Amino acid sequence: MKRGQRLAMLLMLDKEMWRRGSWCGETHLQKGTFFLQELLGSDSEYEFILYKYGPFSFGLRDDLAEMQADGLLDLVARHPGYGPSYVVAADADEFLNRFPKTVERFAHAIQFVAEQFGDKGVSDLERLATALFIRRRSKETDVEDRASQLVSLKPHISESDALAATKDIDRLASVVERSDLTIKQ
Amino acid sequence: MSKYIHEIRDPIHVFIRLDSFERKVLDSRPFQRLRDITQLALTYLLYPGATHKRFEHSLGVMELASRVFDTVTADVAPDTRPLIPEIDNPDEVRYWRRVLRMAALCHDVGHLPFSHAAEDELLPAGWNHERLTRMLIESDLMLPIWKSMRPPLDPEHIVKLALGARKAKNLRFTKWERILSEIIVGDAFGVDRIDYLLRDSHHTGVGYGKFDHYRLVDEIRILPSEQGSTEPALGIKEGGIYSAEALTLARYFMFSQVYYHPIRLIYDRHLMDFLKSWLAEGTLLGSGTFPIDVDGHLRITDNEVKAALRVAADDKHKAGHDSAKRILEHKHFRVLYERNPQDVKVHSDPGEAIARAAAAEFGDAAVRSSKPRLKNVAADFPVRTRDDRVEPAISMSGVLSTLKPTSIDYVFVDPDIEGRATRWLQENRRNILETAASEEEGS
Numbered sequence: 303m304k305r306g307q308r309l310a311m312l313l314m315l316d317k318e319m320w321r322r323g324s325w326c327g328e329t330h331l332q333k334g335t336f337f338l339q340e341l342l343g344s345d346s347e348y349e350f351i352l353y354k355y356g357p358f359s360f361g362l363r364d365d366l367a368e369m370q371a372d373g374l375l376d377l378v379a380r381h382p383g384y385g386p387s388y389v390v391a392a393d394a395d396e397f398l399n400r401f402p403k404t405v406e407r408f409a410h411a412i413q414f415v416a417e418q419f420g421d422k423g424v425s426d427l428e429r430l431a432t433a434l435f436i437r438r439r440s441k442e443t444d445v446e447d448r449a450s451q452l453v454s455l456k457p458h459i460s461e462s463d464a465l466a467a468t469k470d471i472d473r474l475a476s477v478v479e480r481s482d483l484t485i486k487q
Numbered sequence: 488m489s490k491y492i493h494e495i496r497d498p499i500h501v502f503i504r505l506d507s508f509e510r511k512v513l514d515s516r517p518f519q520r521l522r523d524i525t526q527l528a529l530t531y532l533l534y535p536g537a538t539h540k541r542f543e544h545s546l547g548v549m550e551l552a553s554r555v556f557d558t559v560t561a562d563v564a565p566d567t568r569p570l571i572p573e574i575d576n577p578d579e580v581r582y583w584r585r586v587l588r589m590a591a592l593c594h595d596v597g598h599l600p601f602s603h604a605a606e607d608e609l610l611p612a613g614w615n616h617e618r619l620t621r622m623l624i625e626s627d628l629m630l631p632i633w634k635s636m637r638p639p640l641d642p643e644h645i646v647k648l649a650l651g652a653r654k655a656k657n658l659r660f661t662k663w664e665r666i667l668s669e670i671i672v673g674d675a676f677g678v679d680r681i682d683y684l685l686r687d688s689h690h691t692g693v694g695y696g697k698f699d700h701y702r703l704v705d706e707i708r709i710l711p712s713e714q715g716s717t718e719p720a721l722g723i724k725e726g727g728i729y730s731a732e733a734l735t736l737a738r739y740f741m742f743s744q745v746y747y748h749p750i751r752l753i754y755d756r757h758l759m760d761f762l763k764s765w766l767a768e769g770t771l772l773g774s775g776t777f778p779i780d781v782d783g784h785l786r787i788t789d790n791e792v793k794a795a796l797r798v799a800a801d802d803k804h805k806a807g808h809d810s811a812k813r814i815l816e817h818k819h820f821r822v823l824y825e826r827n828p829q830d831v832k833v834h835s836d837p838g839e840a841i842a843r844a845a846a847a848e849f850g851d852a853a854v855r856s857s858k859p860r861l862k863n864v865a866a867d868f869p870v871r872t873r874d875d876r877v878e879p880a881i882s883m884s885g886v887l888s889t890l891k892p893t894s895i896d897y898v899f900v901d902p903d904i905e906g907r908a909t910r911w912l913q914e915n916r917r918n919i920l921e922t923a924a925s926e927e928e929g930s
Contacts, residue, residue: 304835304927305835305836306834306835306836306927306928307927307928309835328867349656351652351656352659353652353660353665354712354718355718360653364860364861367861367892368861368892368894370891370892371828371861371891371892371893371894372828372831372835372894373828373831373832374831377867377881377888378881378888379879379881379882379888380879380882382876382878382882383713383714383715383876383877383878384713384714384879385712385713385867385879386867386879386881386882393832396832397831397832397835400924400927400928401927401928402928403928404928424713424716425717458717
């Protein structure tokens with residue numbers, strides 16, 4: 303995936319997440335991109351490690367900073383007590399219009415991610431994204447064993463919440479597998 | 488009577504004190520090598536005072552790291568304490584303070600000569616200076632020091648704090664370890680950055696890098712990332728917001744005036760060209776890259792490279808002759824193009840498009856480009872307000888909410904074709920970018 307296409311994908315994700323009620327802080331974009339890549343097969347090739355609120359990519363953080371520098375995204379203060387939000391900048395549509403194929407290729411997958419996760423708070427996203435991280439990297443198939451792994455990685459998550467998040471991710475993965483949502487390479 | 492505490496004079500921190508174990512690290516070969524690794528590479532060709540070394544910087548980082556550690560562990564608010572249970576165990580706190588100071592001392596031992604950042608080109612695949620740092624911390628030269636301490640220090644703990652989560656990818660960090668690593672390498676208040684800004688400003692004579700770091704260090708706290716968050720982060724009390732702004736501005740100016748000065752960047756590029764030719768020739772090292780074994784790494788410093796530069800500049804048959812001559816005779820390439828946001832609207836990577844077109848027009852040897860990794864403004868940290876709320880810095884500070892990161896990207900050309908290339912670019916710039924843009928979607 304070329305750099306311009308990657309940035310176009312991020313702009314689309316930010317726009318769609320806003321539309322679905324997300325306030326698009328860095329955590330929301332990190333997790334949204336993670337779901338796109340690891341659940342829907344985006345070829346963005348970010349390297350995710352377990353860091354702040356679960357899966358996190360420093361490469362993605364760099365891209366978000368570059369997009370700010372290039373006037374594609376603005377970082378704005380939001381409600382008192384909460385972190386800042388990334389908002390698509392006024393000039394970004396001009397950039398996005400140059401990537402019609404990328405827009406078409408990602409449209410359904412981004413819509414799915416925004417529908418499923420746009421209204422989720424940071425704690426929900428942490429649980430779900432970490433559950434997906436475990437599903438993708440663990441050889442363990444048993445849902446309860448994966449939920450235990452989630453609790454051991456994130457001790458502040460209760461066993462029942464971990465189990466629910468693991469089952470949710472399995473359900474979403476099966477929805478993606480049964481549909482044509484997987485992003486074409 | 489032998490001393491247990493040793494003092495070293497320092498132009499930034501006045502006195503830096505070490506205990507006898509830290510003194511052993513100071514006297515070790517990996518650390519002594521830093522006496523011969525310049526902090527700012529060839530920047531002394533622009534700013535003659537910039538000849539300081541990683542040695543004194545590493546001492547400064549150790550000094551600042553423990554100042555920050557002492558501040559943040561002495562004042563932890565009730566809403567933060569449950570996020571880092573280690574804070575309630577005095578033995579743990581003492582242990583990690585020692586780990587932190589050792590990590591700070593060792594955080595740069597893996598640097599290549601001239602602190603060169605082009606590690607993809609100069610080291611075998613998969614290697615960088617952080618991996619070399621880890622190798623040295625875990626080497627037989629250092630392990631006896633860690634083992635001789637009471638309690639002994641776990642070298643993996645030192646590696647984690649010295650490298651941070653971004654570079655120590657295969658190591659899993661607890662929240663406590665993450666916070667401690669942020670004290671050294673963090674984006675917002677990492678003391679690596681605080682020390683290099685102050686020190687580089689002092690030695691270059693560029694006053695922009697100075698700020699009230701005493702006040703800043705005094706106001707840093709561990710806070711929830713956001714109100715009610717389970718993630719701790721390094722933040723600041725409201726009273727320190729002005730010094731945090733000053734740090735951010737210092738960083739902004741130092742990057743624009745010194746670190747990403749175009750002439751410094753092109754000297755770095757010429758040096759990389761020389762090093763690649765010199766390493767490929769293999770007369771000294773034989774491998775085509777810098778060595779990745781302990782002995783090999785410790786043998787090579789700026790001194791060996793400088794000697795090779797002189798030899799190559801004087802002998803047109805030597806590998807890297809042209810680059811060496813450009814460096815030593817100050818005949819560097821000139822700026823042809825500088826990235827700007829208007830061009831980004833046409834092509835997402837305009838510098839790359841123009842460099843490619845210029846190389847096709849004038850030949851690969853006449854064109855160089857430099858696009859250093861963008862440095863974030865790092866304004867995303869929590870602030871403890873006077874009425875005890877936690878607010879994001881960006882909503883507390885007009886300065887921090889206004890500053891944006893800056894993308895740097897230059898294309899340079901041989902001075903012999905500068906005029907011709909400038910005219911060519913004036914005539915073809917729009918066309919080059921639009922043609923390249925039409926290929927961006929690709930297949």
